[in-house]
Structures are given as C-alpha cells and as structure tokens.
Amino acid sequence: MTSTPLSVEAVRAPSFARTLAAMGAALRVGVGQTAAAWPVLGGRCLFYALIMVVLSALWDRVAAERVAGAIAVPGDLAVYVGVTEWITLSIPALHLKLEDEIRGGLLEPHLLRPKPYFALAFAQGFGAALVRLAALGVTGLVLLEVSGRAAPPPSALGFILVLGLLGVACGMLLYALAGLMAFWARRTLPFQLVIQKLMFLMGGLFAPVSLYPGWLRQASEASPFAAHLYWAGAQAIAPSAAMFARGLAWQVAWIVLLTLACLALWRAGLAKVLRRGGV
Amino acid sequence: MRLVRLYFEEVAAAIRCAFADRANFAIQVGGMLLNNGVFLALWWMFFAGFRSVGGWGLADMALMLGLMMTLFGLCGVLLGGYRDLAATILRGEIDAILTQPTGVLPRLLARESSATAWGDIVGGLVVLTLFAHLGWRDLPAVALALVCGMAVFASAGIAFASLAFWAAGARSFARDLTDFTLLFSSYPGSIYRGAVKVVAFTVLPAGFVVMLPVKLVRAPGWESAGLVVLGAALYMALACGLFDLGLRRYRRGASSAG
Amino acid sequence: MTTPAITVRQLRKTYSYGRRAPGWRGILSSETVTLDAVAGVDFEVARGERVAIIGPNGAGKSTTLKMLSGVLEPTGGSAEVLGLTPWRARQALAYRIGVVFGQRSQLWAELPARDSFRLLRRVYDQEAASFERRLGELTERFGLAEILNQPVGRMSLGQRMRCEITASLLHGPELLFLDEPTIGLDVTAKAAIRDFVRDHARDHGQTVLLTSHDTRDIELVCERVIVVNRGRIVVDQPTDQLRKRFLGRKVITLQSAGAAIAVDLPGVTTRPSQAHTTILEVDTRQVRVEQVIAAALAAGGIEDVTIEDPPMEEVIHDIYAAVG
Incomplete structure (x- = not known):
C-alpha cells in the first residue's frame, strides 16, 4: 500500500488575522452573490425610487403649506429620508438566514469548520450590503439630480458615507440579535418586528428624531436605532463635523455593545446545540 | 349558488389551516397588530407636529389607514390565494384545478387564507372606530368603500399575477407591483400631484383602492358612489379578462408556465 | 505500532425531553423521557483503515459520527480522534478532518463550485499554491473540469456530491467522515464516488469512517464493518468475513x-x-x-x-x- 501522508498544510499564524482573512473571503462571496442576482437588485432600486417619490411628495406638501400652529420643517426632509431609506433598504435579511440555518439543522457543516460561523455569516451579509449601498447610492444621486433638489455639500456626502456604512453594521447586528433568538424560539418574526418598528420610531426612519418631544428625542438619540439611521440622515439636513463626531461615537459604542451581545447569544445557543444535538 | 357554497367551504378549510398552529397564529396576529400600531403612532406624531397635509388631518389619515388595513386583511382571509398566484401559475399547479368542473379563478383565490390578515382586520376595525370620527350614518358608505376597495386591490393583484402566463420572471415583479400599490395606498391621498397621481389612478390603483373611497365616506353622494363602483367594476373586468386570456394561452401550451 | 486514529471508550449519549400529556393536563405538567441514542460503545480505528458503521434508522450511527467530529457533546465516556478530544477541541480538529453529509449541502447553492472552494481555502488557512495543486489533482481525478464554473444549485445530485466530497478533501484531512455519501444517487454516480473515495484514501493513507444503507458502499469501500443497534455494537469484524456470513x-x-x-x-x-x-x-x-x-x-x-x-x-x- 503506497502512502503519502497528508499533512495539515495550514500555517497557524495569529488566528485573529486568519479569521479576518476568512471574513474577507466571505465578504467577497456576499458581494458576488448579490451582484449576480442583479434583477433583484434592480427591483430594490425601483422600490427605492418609488418610495422616494411618495415620501418627497409628502414632505414637499408639508413644507409648502404653513399650517397655523405647526412645527417648522428643519430643511429638506426628502433628502433626509433619502438617506435613511438608503440604509434601510441596504440591509440584507441576516435574521432570516440565521433562523433558516439554526432551525433547519444546517449549522453542523459550519461547525465542522475551523472558523467562527457567526463572523463569516456577518461578513457575507455585509458584502451583500455593500453592493446594495452602492447600487441604491447611485439611484439616490440620480433621483437627487432629476428632482433638482439642492444636494448636500461634498463634505456632508463623505460624512453620510461613513455614518451610512457603520449604520448598516448597527442595523445588521440588531437583526442578528433577532435571528439568534432562533436557538430558543421557533419563529423569530416577533423579535424582528419589534426591532424593525423601533428602527422606524426611535431610529427616525421617516422624520428626524430632533422633531420628537424632549424625552423621546433624548431616548432615541442614545438608542442603537438612532445609530442605525438617524445620525447619517441628520448630515443630510444640517451637516456639521460636531454632529458627525457625536454620531460616530454613538455608532462605535453601539457596534461594540451589540457585537458583544450577539457573541453572548451565539455562545449560549451553540452550547445548547452541542449539548442537545439540535435546537 | 353551488359555486358560492363551494367557495365558502374552501375558504373555511383554508382558515382552519391558518388556525391549526395556534401559537404561531397568535404570534403572527400579534406581530401584525404591533406593526399597524406603530404605523398609526408614527402618523399620530406626524399630525401632532404638522397639523394637516393637503387638507387631510389625523381623522382622514386614520380613515384611510383603517380602510386599507381592513380591506387588505379581508383580501388575505377571503381571497388569500391572490398573494402568490403568480407562483401557483408558474409551478403548474393550475393543472389539477383545470381537470375539475368548477371555475378556476375562485378556486385559486380560495386555496389559502393568511393568518396575519386577522391582525390587519382587527387593527383596521379598531382604527376605524376609534380614530376616524365615524358615526352610524357612515356605515353604508364604509361598507361600500370596503367592498369596492377590496375588489380593486384583489383585481390588481390578479392582473399582475396573470403576467406569469406570459413571462416566467413575473413572480417577483407581480409581488413588487402589489407592494407598490400598498405603498401608494398608505400615504395621504392629498400629497400626489401630476404624473404620480396618474400612476395612482392607473397602474398602481391606490386611487381606486382608498383615495376615492375616503372621499365617498367623507362626502357621500351619487357621483362619488358611482365612481367608486365603476372603478371596481372596471378593474374586476380587466383582471378577469387578463386572467382568461392568459389561461387560454396556457391551455394552448404557449405559456411559459407549467 | 502508531497510535490509532480513533479510540472510543464507553461513549454514551442520552437525550432527554419533556413529553406532555394530551389535552389541558399537558399544559400543567410534563414527564421527562430519556432515550439512550448511544449506550456505551468501545472501538478503535487504526490510521489508514476504512471502516463502515451500519445499522437501522435510529441505531445511533449519526449520533456517534457527530460526537466524533466534535459537534455534539457526549453524556459520558471518552473519545480521542487524532490525539484530540473532539468536543473540547472542535476547531483544532476541524483542520484535520473532512466531513460529508449526504443529505445536506455544505456548498453555497448560488455560487459556482470554484467560488465555494476558494472561500473554503480561507476557512482552512491554506496556502494558495498548495490549494491550487490539490484542486487541480482532485478536478482531474474526479472529472470536475466541466462543472467547476457551474452554480452548485443547478447541478445534478451526482455532480453536487462529487463537489461536496472534493470540498471536504481540499484541505488534506487525515480523517474523512462520510454520512450516507451515496444516498439518492444513480448506479453510475454511486460507482464513481465509491471508486474515488477508496482509491484516494488508499493512495494517501487516509482514514475513512462511513455510514450507509447501501451494502455495496460498505463492500466496495470499507475493510471493516461495525454494526450497531439500539446504541450498542452488535458486530465488529472485517468486511470479508461479514460478506461470507451475510452479504x-x-x-x-x-x-x-x-x-x-x-x-x-x-x-x-x-x-x-x-x-x-x-x-x-x-x-x-x-x-x-x-x-x-x-x-x-x-x-x-x-x-x-x-x-x-x-x-x-x-x-x-x-x-x-x-x-x-
């Protein structure tokens, strides 16, 4: 019997760097998958355009009529909503992927690999989000041009890009929390709906949280939902470096906290699966 | 008459299926109520701040949302099959029904009944009674508005889904068009102008689903009632015609489906 | 003598679950029922040996395989796989084993097989040169050249299975676990997979542990058969002897x-x-x-x-x- 023994060809370098490399590869897979499904991407851009038509019509009407006793509109809210919808529509359904794989017993093949599943799933989802951000971003700029609205200054566009990217990360981590509940709940839809509705309300999807009454405004600004949407949107109506720094600080803090929360849920869920052989 | 009985028996069976998993049913209905509640809260805050938009106040918006939720819910419960009709056509599931002696379209519509739709019905009725400033005298107008709005919304869904007889890619397209109609129907009718208004009264018929019905309830009259009924009749005829044309194509074997 | 690839001592797995009484009583109380999926098994697999575990549904085959690959913690007993305790060193072991589940895909359905393989290279920290060399070798021997750029979701079951096995071999595992590798395949596809697995393992001195319902998988690939029933080993002997007696x-x-x-x-x-x-x-x-x-x-x-x-x-x- 001939025998050329197989050896482990891997060089075990610092494992963190190796994990990052694998996440990079997963991110590229996400980019490839999303770009390949371009008709779906096109449909999403069309949806973005339509919702912007409706919401601009709404905010333009509000700005045009000055009803006695109404609060003042702080700038062009159509552009604000353009930014928050840009982020919202870029988020991939990470919670559904998690639910499918956890509930469908599809985790095992992933657990048999030497890299953390959650990190790879997140990276793959973020790759998908990047493609959508790009496609919807271009759509948004075209809409801005066609509608003849005043575009935010270039510096603000830079701020929006940075806050938008981190906002997507916040949103994905929030949805991941809902998806990870699949270790304990048969359907994660209720968790997802609660998080989504809080995004609408406290995140300021349709109007900036600065319009809210005092206590709700403060609670919203400190919430992860504002980190997801509001801070990026705020740059569209009142661009300022100070606001940018404040938003960035909140986003970084929430990304760290939410990541820790996701990892804690993942560990607890994984321990359950390893012990019981399923959920 | 026999057909009507068969239809309701099928719907009853579909509703029993939706009720079968009670925990799941409760979660779905609860989730939908929460969903609708937050949506209403957002509009409440909007009108608290801005008072009115294009002459519409919170009561008008509540009337519109209430009508939309209720008729969307009724469609989901009674005509649930409309939601994934395109997929049903594309999977060739029509064949089994074609071999049976009864009407094809009613059978397809009665096949499914959505659980979440009950949440919409309950939510819609609550919104209509509590926030829309309605009295007993408005009841006939509201009923007419609901029936006609339902007919237009379901007809639009059937027409979009019938495209599947011609193009295989129609499934997600049909769903998108239905979602767009829903989107147009969820904002104050008074904000649309020009080309957008034309779209709302043609391709994505939000105008006939809720906007005209709201007018009918607020200012009842023979003219507005006639318009609402005429719109519903037109869209129903269009949907049936398109479906029938597609079905004939399908039977000839020229369709992309099957 | 070198140490065995797998050593199992009194390995046990007990599942317990609550069973509710029917009707309203069930809402208030439930009794706990226990099930011994694996009830204390002992065996060894030498390096380079090819062994089949067979038994009826629910006999404990898959549970054993899961514990040995580290995705399930046992209730009791011990196991050593390639010198590691699987459930304590899951990730370290993952670099050295390959696993194929016949009924579950580990590839990305929308992507061409080649893209899945490239992602797996990063997952297993493989050098680009050695990865390309092995992919070339496996492509040639398994006849994958024509399907490598096809999305996995559009492949036939036989093509997909060949890709699954390739994916599990790319990082050069010392030990290969196969759970029902030929289930649902036609005769030709089954034959291709059996020949490939046997020859590849023989040439590389690879250890193979497989479960199957198909006696031909066992006869043509494995040198030894372990028969389990109700969580216990009933027979453990060379395939030749078993064939003479039963096959x-x-x-x-x-x-x-x-x-x-x-x-x-x-x-x-x-x-x-x-x-x-x-x-x-x-x-x-x-x-x-x-x-x-x-x-x-x-x-x-x-x-x-x-x-x-x-x-x-x-x-x-x-x-x-x-x-x-």
Whole structure:
C-alpha cells in the first residue's frame, strides 16, 4: 500500500488575522452573490425610487403649506429620508438566514469548520450590503439630480458615507440579535418586528428624531436605532463635523455593545446545540 | 349558488389551516397588530407636529389607514390565494384545478387564507372606530368603500399575477407591483400631484383602492358612489379578462408556465 | 505500532425531553423521557483503515459520527480522534478532518463550485499554491473540469456530491467522515464516488469512517464493518468475513405467464409471493447466479427477471438473528 501522508498544510499564524482573512473571503462571496442576482437588485432600486417619490411628495406638501400652529420643517426632509431609506433598504435579511440555518439543522457543516460561523455569516451579509449601498447610492444621486433638489455639500456626502456604512453594521447586528433568538424560539418574526418598528420610531426612519418631544428625542438619540439611521440622515439636513463626531461615537459604542451581545447569544445557543444535538 | 357554497367551504378549510398552529397564529396576529400600531403612532406624531397635509388631518389619515388595513386583511382571509398566484401559475399547479368542473379563478383565490390578515382586520376595525370620527350614518358608505376597495386591490393583484402566463420572471415583479400599490395606498391621498397621481389612478390603483373611497365616506353622494363602483367594476373586468386570456394561452401550451 | 486514529471508550449519549400529556393536563405538567441514542460503545480505528458503521434508522450511527467530529457533546465516556478530544477541541480538529453529509449541502447553492472552494481555502488557512495543486489533482481525478464554473444549485445530485466530497478533501484531512455519501444517487454516480473515495484514501493513507444503507458502499469501500443497534455494537469484524456470513446473498425475482416456477438447486430458497411472481433467495457461496437463471429459463414461460442485493434492513435483520 503506497502512502503519502497528508499533512495539515495550514500555517497557524495569529488566528485573529486568519479569521479576518476568512471574513474577507466571505465578504467577497456576499458581494458576488448579490451582484449576480442583479434583477433583484434592480427591483430594490425601483422600490427605492418609488418610495422616494411618495415620501418627497409628502414632505414637499408639508413644507409648502404653513399650517397655523405647526412645527417648522428643519430643511429638506426628502433628502433626509433619502438617506435613511438608503440604509434601510441596504440591509440584507441576516435574521432570516440565521433562523433558516439554526432551525433547519444546517449549522453542523459550519461547525465542522475551523472558523467562527457567526463572523463569516456577518461578513457575507455585509458584502451583500455593500453592493446594495452602492447600487441604491447611485439611484439616490440620480433621483437627487432629476428632482433638482439642492444636494448636500461634498463634505456632508463623505460624512453620510461613513455614518451610512457603520449604520448598516448597527442595523445588521440588531437583526442578528433577532435571528439568534432562533436557538430558543421557533419563529423569530416577533423579535424582528419589534426591532424593525423601533428602527422606524426611535431610529427616525421617516422624520428626524430632533422633531420628537424632549424625552423621546433624548431616548432615541442614545438608542442603537438612532445609530442605525438617524445620525447619517441628520448630515443630510444640517451637516456639521460636531454632529458627525457625536454620531460616530454613538455608532462605535453601539457596534461594540451589540457585537458583544450577539457573541453572548451565539455562545449560549451553540452550547445548547452541542449539548442537545439540535435546537 | 353551488359555486358560492363551494367557495365558502374552501375558504373555511383554508382558515382552519391558518388556525391549526395556534401559537404561531397568535404570534403572527400579534406581530401584525404591533406593526399597524406603530404605523398609526408614527402618523399620530406626524399630525401632532404638522397639523394637516393637503387638507387631510389625523381623522382622514386614520380613515384611510383603517380602510386599507381592513380591506387588505379581508383580501388575505377571503381571497388569500391572490398573494402568490403568480407562483401557483408558474409551478403548474393550475393543472389539477383545470381537470375539475368548477371555475378556476375562485378556486385559486380560495386555496389559502393568511393568518396575519386577522391582525390587519382587527387593527383596521379598531382604527376605524376609534380614530376616524365615524358615526352610524357612515356605515353604508364604509361598507361600500370596503367592498369596492377590496375588489380593486384583489383585481390588481390578479392582473399582475396573470403576467406569469406570459413571462416566467413575473413572480417577483407581480409581488413588487402589489407592494407598490400598498405603498401608494398608505400615504395621504392629498400629497400626489401630476404624473404620480396618474400612476395612482392607473397602474398602481391606490386611487381606486382608498383615495376615492375616503372621499365617498367623507362626502357621500351619487357621483362619488358611482365612481367608486365603476372603478371596481372596471378593474374586476380587466383582471378577469387578463386572467382568461392568459389561461387560454396556457391551455394552448404557449405559456411559459407549467 | 502508531497510535490509532480513533479510540472510543464507553461513549454514551442520552437525550432527554419533556413529553406532555394530551389535552389541558399537558399544559400543567410534563414527564421527562430519556432515550439512550448511544449506550456505551468501545472501538478503535487504526490510521489508514476504512471502516463502515451500519445499522437501522435510529441505531445511533449519526449520533456517534457527530460526537466524533466534535459537534455534539457526549453524556459520558471518552473519545480521542487524532490525539484530540473532539468536543473540547472542535476547531483544532476541524483542520484535520473532512466531513460529508449526504443529505445536506455544505456548498453555497448560488455560487459556482470554484467560488465555494476558494472561500473554503480561507476557512482552512491554506496556502494558495498548495490549494491550487490539490484542486487541480482532485478536478482531474474526479472529472470536475466541466462543472467547476457551474452554480452548485443547478447541478445534478451526482455532480453536487462529487463537489461536496472534493470540498471536504481540499484541505488534506487525515480523517474523512462520510454520512450516507451515496444516498439518492444513480448506479453510475454511486460507482464513481465509491471508486474515488477508496482509491484516494488508499493512495494517501487516509482514514475513512462511513455510514450507509447501501451494502455495496460498505463492500466496495470499507475493510471493516461495525454494526450497531439500539446504541450498542452488535458486530465488529472485517468486511470479508461479514460478506461470507451475510452479504453472500442475491434475490432473484421472476415474472411468468403461467404458474410459479420451481427451481430445485442447493442454496436456493423460494419466498412466498403473488401469482405469476417467483422470488428466489440465492446463497452465492453454494450456487452461482447464472446457474439459477439457467435452471429457471429451462422451466420456460419467463417474461422478466430482476437480480438484486438484499436490502440493508434484511442483512441487518439476519445479523441480529445470528447474534441473538
């Protein structure tokens, strides 16, 4: 019997760097998958355009009529909503992927690999989000041009890009929390709906949280939902470096906290699966 | 008459299926109520701040949302099959029904009944009674508005889904068009102008689903009632015609489906 | 002697779950029911050995495989795989083993197989050069060149399975776990996979542990068979010996226009069946299949003949009957 023994060809370098490399590869897979499904991407851009038509019509009407006793509109809210919808529509359904794989017993093949599943799933989802951000971003700029609205200054566009990217990360981590509940709940839809509705309300999807009454405004600004949407949107109506720094600080803090929360849920869920052989 | 009985028996069976998993049913209905509640809260805050938009106040918006939720819910419960009709056509599931002696379209519509739709019905009725400033005298107008709005919304869904007889890619397209109609129907009718208004009264018929019905309830009259009924009749005829044309194509074997 | 690839001592797994009484009483109380999926098994697998674990559904095969690959913690006992305790060193072990689940895909359905393989290179920290070399080698030997750029979701089951096995071998695992690798495949695809797995393992001194319902998988790939039932090992012996005792049987079904056909040869028994159908059980150690067919043809009136291996369930049944 001939025998050329197989050896482990891997060089075990610092494992963190190796994990990052694998996440990079997963991110590229996400980019490839999303770009390949371009008709779906096109449909999403069309949806973005339509919702912007409706919401601009709404905010333009509000700005045009000055009803006695109404609060003042702080700038062009159509552009604000353009930014928050840009982020919202870029988020991939990470919670559904998690639910499918956890509930469908599809985790095992992933657990048999030497890299953390959650990190790879997140990276793959973020790759998908990047493609959508790009496609919807271009759509948004075209809409801005066609509608003849005043575009935010270039510096603000830079701020929006940075806050938008981190906002997507916040949103994905929030949805991941809902998806990870699949270790304990048969359907994660209720968790997802609660998080989504809080995004609408406290995140300021349709109007900036600065319009809210005092206590709700403060609670919203400190919430992860504002980190997801509001801070990026705020740059569209009142661009300022100070606001940018404040938003960035909140986003970084929430990304760290939410990541820790996701990892804690993942560990607890994984321990359950390893012990019981399923959920 | 026999057909009507068969239809309701099928719907009853579909509703029993939706009720079968009670925990799941409760979660779905609860989730939908929460969903609708937050949506209403957002509009409440909007009108608290801005008072009115294009002459519409919170009561008008509540009337519109209430009508939309209720008729969307009724469609989901009674005509649930409309939601994934395109997929049903594309999977060739029509064949089994074609071999049976009864009407094809009613059978397809009665096949499914959505659980979440009950949440919409309950939510819609609550919104209509509590926030829309309605009295007993408005009841006939509201009923007419609901029936006609339902007919237009379901007809639009059937027409979009019938495209599947011609193009295989129609499934997600049909769903998108239905979602767009829903989107147009969820904002104050008074904000649309020009080309957008034309779209709302043609391709994505939000105008006939809720906007005209709201007018009918607020200012009842023979003219507005006639318009609402005429719109519903037109869209129903269009949907049936398109479906029938597609079905004939399908039977000839020229369709992309099957 | 080198240390074995796998050493298992008194390995146990007990599942417990609450069973509710029907009706309203069930809302208030439930009793805990326990199930011994694996009830204390002992065995060793030497390096380079190819071993099959067989048994009826629910016998504990998959549970054992899961514990040995580190995705399930046992209730008791110990196991050492390649010098590691699987459930304590899951990630370290993952670099050194390959696993294929026949009924579950580990590739990304929307992506071409090549893209999945490239992602796996990063997952297993492989150098680009050695990865390309191995991919080239496996592509050639497994005839993948034409399907490498096709999305996995659009492949036939046989093509997909070849890609799954390739994916599990790319990082050069010392030990390969296969759970029902040929399930649902046609005869040609099964043969291709069996030949490949056997030859690849032989050439590289790779250890293989497989479960299957198909006796041919076991005969053609493995040198040793472990039969389990109700969580315990019933038989553990070389395939050759098992074949002599239990696998040397064929089932011949004859369809005839007239009455049932009688074949009177040693080693042939007739099973009860319907009219116009004769089912013969042939012991191939005593009589050759062609002799039986010739005898049947001589009797005349035959319209159709099928020759089959007895199904796994029957073989296992025979084994249980033999060991008591």
